[in-house]
Amino acid sequence: LDEIAADPSHPRYASLLMRHRMEVGAAKGMLADSALIAHGRGEAFDYLLGEKTHAWAERAMRHALGCLIRAKSPVLSVNGNVAALAADEMIRLANHLNCSLEVNIFYRTPERMKAIIGHLEERCEHLGLSVPILGQAPNGRIPGLEGPRAACTVEGILNSDVILVPLEDGDRCEALVNMGKTVIVVDLNPLSRSAQMGSITIVNEVVRALTLMCAWLDEDLLSLSEPTFENHRSLREATETIRSGFD
Amino acid sequence: LDEIAADPSHPRYASLLMRHRMEVGAAKGMLADSALIAHGRGEAFDYLLGEKTHAWAERAMRHALGCLIRAKSPVLSVNGNVAALAADEMIRLANHLNCSLEVNIFYRTPERMKAIIGHLEERCEHLGLSVPILGQAPNGRIPGLEGPRAACTVEGILNSDVILVPLEDGDRCEALVNMGKTVIVVDLNPLSRSAQMGSITIVNEVVRALTLMCAWLDEDLLSLSEPTFENHRSLREATETIRSGFD
Numbered sequence: 334l335d336e337i338a339a340d341p342s343h344p345r346y347a348s349l350l351m352r353h354r355m356e357v358g359a360a361k362g363m364l365a366d367s368a369l370i371a372h373g374r375g376e377a378f379d380y381l382l383g384e385k386t387h388a389w390a391e392r393a394m395r396h397a398l399g400c401l402i403r404a405k406s407p408v409l410s411v412n413g414n415v416a417a418l419a420a421d422e423m424i425r426l427a428n429h430l431n432c433s434l435e436v437n438i439f440y441r442t443p444e445r446m447k448a449i450i451g452h453l454e455e456r457c458e459h460l461g462l463s464v465p466i467l468g469q470a471p472n473g474r475i476p477g478l479e480g481p482r483a484a485c486t487v488e489g490i491l492n493s494d495v496i497l498v499p500l501e502d503g504d505r506c507e508a509l510v511n512m513g514k515t516v517i518v519v520d521l522n523p524l525s526r527s528a529q530m531g532s533i534t535i536v537n538e539v540v541r542a543l544t545l546m547c548a549w550l551d552e553d554l555l556s557l558s559e560p561t562f563e564n565h566r567s568l569r570e571a572t573e574t575i576r577s578g579f580d
Numbered sequence: 581l582d583e584i585a586a587d588p589s590h591p592r593y594a595s596l597l598m599r600h601r602m603e604v605g606a607a608k609g610m611l612a613d614s615a616l617i618a619h620g621r622g623e624a625f626d627y628l629l630g631e632k633t634h635a636w637a638e639r640a641m642r643h644a645l646g647c648l649i650r651a652k653s654p655v656l657s658v659n660g661n662v663a664a665l666a667a668d669e670m671i672r673l674a675n676h677l678n679c680s681l682e683v684n685i686f687y688r689t690p691e692r693m694k695a696i697i698g699h700l701e702e703r704c705e706h707l708g709l710s711v712p713i714l715g716q717a718p719n720g721r722i723p724g725l726e727g728p729r730a731a732c733t734v735e736g737i738l739n740s741d742v743i744l745v746p747l748e749d750g751d752r753c754e755a756l757v758n759m760g761k762t763v764i765v766v767d768l769n770p771l772s773r774s775a776q777m778g779s780i781t782i783v784n785e786v787v788r789a790l791t792l793m794c795a796w797l798d799e800d801l802l803s804l805s806e807p808t809f810e811n812h813r814s815l816r817e818a819t820e821t822i823r824s825g826f827d
Contacts, residue, residue: 352617370599373620377769380621522624524825572826578771579823 347384348376351418351540358417362448365440368414371500378521379538381575386545389570390537396559397497397517397533398546404495404515407432408467412439415499415539416449420456422543426497427464429550435489436468439502441481477508498527499539506530519543523571534564536571594631595623598665598787605664609695612687615661618747625768626785628822633792636817637784643806644744644764644780645793651742651762654679655714659686662746662786663696667703669790673744674711676797682736683715686749688728724755745774746786753777766790770818781811783818 340346355372358364386394401407409427411420411434427434436449446469453466471484473491482505485491496509499519503526509516510530518531519539528534535542587593602619605611633641648654656674658667658681674681683696693716700713718731720738729752732738743756746766750773756763757777765778766786775781782789 352614355617356613366603367599369616370602370620370623373617373622374624374627375620376617377621377624576823576826579819579826 347538347541348379351538354417355414358413358452361417361452362444363416363452364413365438365445368417371414375500375521375538378575381578382521382536382571383574383578384538386537386541387570387574389567389574390535390542391545392559392562393533393535393564393567394537394542394546395549396562397535398549399558400495400515400517400533401426401430401432401497404432404493406493407495407497408489408493409434410437410490410496410498410501411435411449411453411468412437412500413445413449416452419499419540419543420453421460422540422547423499424453424457424460424462424464425547426543426550428462429547433465433467433489435486436466437485437490437498437505439482439505441484475505475508475512477511478505483508498531499543501527503527503530523568523575528568528571532564533562534568534571536568594785594788595626598785601664602661605660605699608664608699609691610663610699611660612685612692615664618661619665622747622768622785625822628825629768629783629818630821630825631785633784633788634817634821636814636821637782637789638792639806639809640780640782640811640814641784641789641793642796643809644782645796646805647742647762647764647780648673648677648679648744651679651740653740654742654744655736655740656681657684657737657743657745657748658682658696658700658715659684659747660692660696663699666746666787666790667700668707669787669794670746671700671704671707671709671711672794673790673797675709676794680712680714680736682733683713684732684737684745684752686729686752688731722752722755722759724758725752730755745778746790748774750774750777770815770822775815775818779811780809781815781818783815 407430409423411423423434438445450466450469457464467486467489471486473485473487474483475485495515497517506516506527507530515532517533518527519535519542520528522528523536602616654677656670658670670681685692697713697716704711714733714736718733720732720734721730722732742762744764753763753765753774754777762779764780765774766782766789767775769775770783
């Protein structure tokens with residue numbers, strides 16, 4: 334990677350950098366066994382999307398950011414893959430929004446929780462930002478989920494009105510929607526259950542999406558209004574984009 | 581996996597079994613760093629194909645098998661992912677065809693070569709089949725490739741007229757085609773360079789394809805003739821199948 338890291342103009346730079354982050358995440362014990370396979374599935378869909386942020390994705394991102402800014406109790410959910418790929422971007426976004434990150438993983442083990450929280454704390458220190466990191470001591474449960482998958486915190490996910498859940502499992506996404514929350518999904522497969530269940534679905538690579546959203550926050554908040562946004566139309570535009578690649 | 585392995589009617593049985601094989605392959609040191617990500621990309625395309633063998637894929641498989649049967653010097657190329665996923669099927673096919681397997685990996689290290697050859701020998705013993713396994717001591721080079729990626733054996737890949745290369749890299753596939761060989765590719769992405777370069781491209785999951793091809797060999801060789809097979813048409817049917825999933 335070192336060769337490529339020195340040359341951001343390399344056509345595979347972004348993709349190889351993300352793989353490198355996944356390798357670091359795996360070495361740190363942050364990832365589930367299936368994490369690299371899930372990343373590969375994402376790569377395939379990103380390839381079909383031309384590895385770029387489409388206009389319809391930008392509209393979803395603007396609408397999502399507007400909802401997060403206007404939320405009473407926003408929260409950003411972080412799992413192993415998100416921590417590995419986009420820790421800095423999630424921290425910057427939480428800092429901008431003045432909200433918490435909550436570590437919430439599908440295959441919960443004390444070791445993985447510790448590794449992810451440790452990584453986020455390390456990145457906060459590196460960035461010189463202080464953001465509350467919840468999830469270590471869950472004191473609430475998401476209704477409709479079984480076992481450790483339901484665990485969350487009352488002050489974070491449970492009481493949130495708007496929640497960003499990048500790369501989330503379909504069941505959990507559905508359970509959060511059923512709680513009446515505005516659920517913002519980031520998923521490269523517009524046909525996935527998470528993508529279909531979400532209130533606002535950003536069909537884009539997570540780092541590309543979050544980097545742009547952070548840049549918008551630095552610029553001009555007023556331009557973020559997307560009053561006519563409809564998620565089902567945005568999803569249709571995503572599938573149409575992929576479909577057209579096979580024409 | 582144990583629970584699922586006991587129940588082949590589980591809807592995710594095949595997919596989870598393949599993941600399990602990849603985990604075993606990783607533990608045995610057979611896989612490159614990028615192997616699980618590549619497997620995930622395959623999963624995404626298989627999902628888009630409905631995880632089944634389509635009629636156009638069956639025709640490509642019949643044509644490929646006919647070419648292998650009629651070949652003077654057929655050879656089956658095995659890399660890390662193929663060894664992890666489909667060792668038994670590759671051994672059975674080589675045994676039926678009375679030809680060699682040649683281990684030929686993109687990221688060649690002595691450790692990975694040893695692990696893959698050891699695994700194949702173990703599976704041969706388990707199946708009670710004796711098949712020559714080449715590749716340990718390369719004595720030839722594929723023209724047009726650089727460094728260890730060109731290494732092959734004269735008696736295997738170099739002198740072959742028909743070669744089966746499942747899950748092969750695009751550059752190597754192209755170099756083999758340029759040598760005038762009939763190159764049979766197995767690749768789930770019909771748009772990939774390997775798929776586009778191959779003489780006969782089987783767009784299907786490798787184990788599903790090879791299992792069916794072995795079953796045909798047990799049945800009736802005469803039904804394998806596909807005189808009107810055209811690869812570009814087969815690839816178009818594959819892309820059309822995926823496209824229609826987005827309608």
